Each structure stands twice: as C-alpha cells, then as structure tokens.
Amino acid sequence: MNAKAIVVTSGKGGVGKTTTTANVGAALAKLGEKVCVIDTDVGLRNLDVVMGLEGRVVFDLIDVFEGRCKLRQAIIRDKRVETLYLLAASQTKDKSSLSEHRMQDTVRQLLEDEGFDRVVIDSPAGIESGFQTAASAATGALVVVNPEVSSVRDADRIIGLLESREITEVRLIVNRLRPAMVKRGDMLEVDDVLEILGVKLIGIVPEDEQILVSTNIGNPASLEEGGAKTSASQAFRNIARRIRGDEVPYLQFDEKRGFMAGLRKLFGGA
Amino acid sequence: MFGWFKRRKSRDALKERLKLVLSYDRAKLTPGKMEELKGELLAVIAKYFPSDAADYDVRFEQQGNRMVLVANLPMKDEDR
Numbered sequence: 173m174n175a176k177a178i179v180v181t182s183g184k185g186g187v188g189k190t191t192t193t194a195n196v197g198a199a200l201a202k203l204g205e206k207v208c209v210i211d212t213d214v215g216l217r218n219l220d221v222v223m224g225l226e227g228r229v230v231f232d233l234i235d236v237f238e239g240r241c242k243l244r245q246a247i248i249r250d251k252r253v254e255t256l257y258l259l260a261a262s263q264t265k266d267k268s269s270l271s272e273h274r275m276q277d278t279v280r281q282l283l284e285d286e287g288f289d290r291v292v293i294d295s296p297a298g299i300e301s302g303f304q305t306a307a308s309a310a311t312g313a314l315v316v317v318n319p320e321v322s323s324v325r326d327a328d329r330i331i332g333l334l335e336s337r338e339i340t341e342v343r344l345i346v347n348r349l350r351p352a353m354v355k356r357g358d359m360l361e362v363d364d365v366l367e368i369l370g371v372k373l374i375g376i377v378p379e380d381e382q383i384l385v386s387t388n389i390g391n392p393a394s395l396e397e398g399g400a401k402t403s404a405s406q407a408f409r410n411i412a413r414r415i416r417g418d419e420v421p422y423l424q425f426d427e428k429r430g431f432m433a434g435l436r437k438l439f440g441g442a
Numbered sequence: 443m444f445g446w447f448k449r450r451k452s453r454d455a456l457k458e459r460l461k462l463v464l465s466y467d468r469a470k471l472t473p474g475k476m477e478e479l480k481g482e483l484l485a486v487i488a489k490y491f492p493s494d495a496a497d498y499d500v501r502f503e504q505q506g507n508r509m510v511l512v513a514n515l516p517m518k519d520e521d522r
Contacts, residue, residue: 321456328464357451364457368464370504 173374173415175312175341177279177291181334182316183326185297188347191383192316193294194222195394195405199412201256202395205289208247208257208282212306213296214270217261224390225250225258234262237274243281252395257288270301272308279309290415299333307334312341314374314411318348319360328369343374345411350379351425375411376422380404465502468509476500483513492518 180193190211197209211219214234220226231246236259250256259278282288295306307313313334317327327344334342346362353359362376383404386393393405394412402423410420466473480500499514 321460324460325463325467328467332468354453357453360453360456364453368457368460 173312173341173343173417175310176283176289177293177310178312178314178341178415179293179295179307179310179334179339180314180316181295181303181307181330182297182323183299183303183330184318184323187316187318187323188345188377189297189316190218190222190294191387192314192345192347192377192408192411193219193292194392195408196314196411196415197292198223198250198253198256198392199394199409200290200292200415201250201253202409203412203416204255205416206255206257206287207290207292208259208286208288209292209294210259210279211261211294212270212275212302213294214261214267214302215263215265216296217263219294220248220258220260221390222387223250223258223392225260226390229260232260232262233278234264234266234269236278237269237271243278244286247282247286252391267301270305272305275305275309299329303330303333307337307339310339312343313339314343314345315369315371316345316347317365317369319346319354319362319365324360324365324368331369331371342371344369344371345375345377346373347375347377348379349376349425354425374414375407377404377407377411378402378423378425461504465504465509469502469511483515487515 180189180196182189193209197207201207209219209223210233211217212233217232220229225248228248231241233246235241236243236246247257247259250258279291279293282291293306293310296302315327315330315334317323331342344366346365349362350359354361362373366373380403383393386396386405394408396405402425407423410423413420466476471479480498483500484498497516501512502509503512
C-alpha cells in the first residue's frame, strides 16, 4: 500500500479493529518501519492495554489536540520494538476538541516532522464523528470484517463512506475465520465476502485462542516468533508484509480441499 | 437419517440474504418502497402492452462495481 496513514475500521464493534491495529502495527515495526499506532476511540481507549503499554500513558490525543503537551511527549515508545510508538486516546468522554483538522495536522506532523514511515489509526466502532475523524487523516484503510451477517453489512456501509472520502486504497481483512465451519458450509468463504463487498483482500486471519492469551498479557501476538504456520499471529505478520508490497501467499487452512483455490484463481495467483 | 445431506447450507442462505439486504442498503431503498416501485412500473407497462403481472421480476443486481435495477417483464404469449 502506498498509503502512509492507514485507518483500521469496521463499522461494527468487536470484530478485531484494536487487535488488528496492534498486531499489524507491531509487525510493520518489526520489519523496520518507524510506526505510530493511534487510538482514536476517545472515552473507550483500549489500544494501550492490548499493547501492554497502559502503565506508561502520561499524555493522550486530546492533550495534544488541546495543546497541553507537545506531540513528542505524548507518543509512547514500545520497549520490545524500538521503532514502535503509541499515541493513546483519552479516557474522558469529552470529545469536543476532536476535529478532523487537528487529526490531520497530528498525522502530518508524525509523518513529516517526526520521521514516521507509517501511522496506523484505530477507529472507534460506528459511523459517527469518531470514525469520521479517524478516517479524515488516512489515505488508506484496512476494513476488518468477520464472516457473519451484521459485520459484512456494516463493512459495506463503511466501505461506501471511505470511498466517499476518496480513500482509494481500501483493503479487506477477513478476521476470525473458522475453517472447520467453512468446510461444513456454515460460514461464508473468503471469496463470498469478497464477491459481496467488492474490495481487494489483504489478509485472512483465523480464529485463534492465542490472540486472547497474548492480549491477556499485553503482548501483541505478531511479536511472538514461532507458533503454528496457520496461526493468527502469522496471518498478521503476512498482512504487514503485503502492506509493504511483498507478495505473500495466503495461509492454507485445509490442505486436502484447498478451499482457497478459487480465491487464488480470482487473484491470478497474487 | 440422511436429512443433514439435504440440509441447505447456512452459508448459502446467508450469502443470499446479504446480497439482497445490501442491494436495498446501497440503493437507499426499503423493501416496501421496492414493492411500490414494482406496482407503479407494472401500471405504466400495462398501459402500453399487455403482459402477465405474475411473471414480473424486478430486482437489483450487482454488475461489477455497480448496482443495476433489472426488470424482466415478459409479454403475454397469446399476444405474440
């Protein structure tokens, strides 16, 4: 993706936006990019705990917007990967200083003045001002969708809103896929979701208990090496590589039937 | 015993439901309005040529990136 500022969004809540932001951000940093992940879910911040950085938050996004601190004071450096930084959302519910203009200015400063290669913006659920603010600073988007009815419907709505904002690089992450359910015909296949939503795919992440375990201890799974080849952490690392332009084959969850064969055909093997 | 074999996969049901609901969502039209549209369309068509209302099929269809309204209104056989 050419976009240096990427918003992670979904419309529906609870589909894995924050987990995706943390894992893709961490994986990009591990590949050598200087990355800042920004939590824009004002009043309901969570990216800090998912990344295990909650104990180090001093200033937040609203402090930056209201001029209580310098941007550089508010970005928290991750100790595991030295090129990874977090800008936390505030936990107070006052959103009055949230503005598209301030958001755009903050992202511009990170990219131009602070030398960041990539800014990954975790959007709040919904299609209201929080989402609009998050999207306003982005030139690319990762739309996270679960293969179920309300998530797909909401994703369609979000894709329409992103397109009306002229965000051209919109990529889809199918999250929490359960290969066994797909195999018995009780879950949408990835190519069903692509056919319905009509956007390009960038990742398929299987349902994986390890994600919850990693979140429990505040260590993004994508930072942990090893693990099963078909794990969610591997899927997130692959997404980071695809964002950087590498061609990475999609994970194969069912060797025998190869349920992704159609998908690969659809994308000409890319 | 082989009931499961005939059971319609929930995946297919969901796929159809999603395609239908998204066609209404994208067109910003409720299913009720769509029925009205069908009725009015029928009335207009009937003014010009006789056809069989029972065979009318009006629906949205996705063609590539755009939604199109497809109306299939066959003429009555005897008038051919």
